[in-house]
Amino acid sequence: MRVVHTDGSCLYPTPAARTGPGGWAWITDDGQQGSGGQPDTTNQRMELHAVADALRRIDGPVEVVTDSAYVANCWAQRWWEGWIARGWKTSAKKPVAHRDLWEPVVDRFALGDVTIRWVKGHTGDPGNELADRLARSEAERIRDTT
Template sequence: MIELFTDGASSGNPGPGGYGVILRAGPHYKEISEGFRKTTNNRMELLAVIKGLEALKKPRQEVVVYSDSKYVIDAVEKGWVHGWVRKGFAGKKNKDLWIRFLNVYKLHKVRFVWIKGHAGHPENERCDQLAVQASLDSAHWKIDGIFECGNY
């Protein structure tokens, strides 16, 4: 089983943002983070899960995703995202990322666990540090062209 810890951050909504990911499988441990010039917290929360799942090298892995994002967890666990797909994401934001998520999500056996943010959970706190640090590192910011062009 693979444990995937995620968090996203945005200074301003929209504003500079970033995500942090920890992948853990037995003795294997990996951290991933990136920052963006202009984004939203929800985009970073969702992108963290996507990037974590995309980092897996083999399909059909059992993955437990730990996140403090009700936006991401409820959309999946309550089936909202499937309704959004049926309606062509009418009136919904982040269509690009939700489609990307669904494409990688279906490759694995994923279970979500909600954890309270900023409550002392070591991996969540580390992911928050990674996300905030990436959001502040303007020298390495990526440009979220889809978001900045308003096509999200």
């Protein structure tokens, strides 16, 4: 099973801002990696984008390691099952945020070859720290070019 560490980053221009330049990144245990960013996004979207991109590019069994409670809780609390049962609506009957990224991730997860493991961020996990640096670098690159 391949292990992929994922992370997302968003540089909010003010403490009250809800969006800003963001970056995402992933790196496998054997050094394969991917990254990118968007000029106006959220941290949750960048966290999920990293997972979605990694699962698009990596075949076979994969363990996704993430420091995102948003991503990890979707699996641990089985949010995705309710979303599908309700036609991609939340329990509050609102559209699921980031459905465009969630759907392919859920489809891949349903194949049974993906596991999700949560790690606490910024606690010295080497893969998580590297993914964090790559994601932040992408967010800074986007910020500096817009």
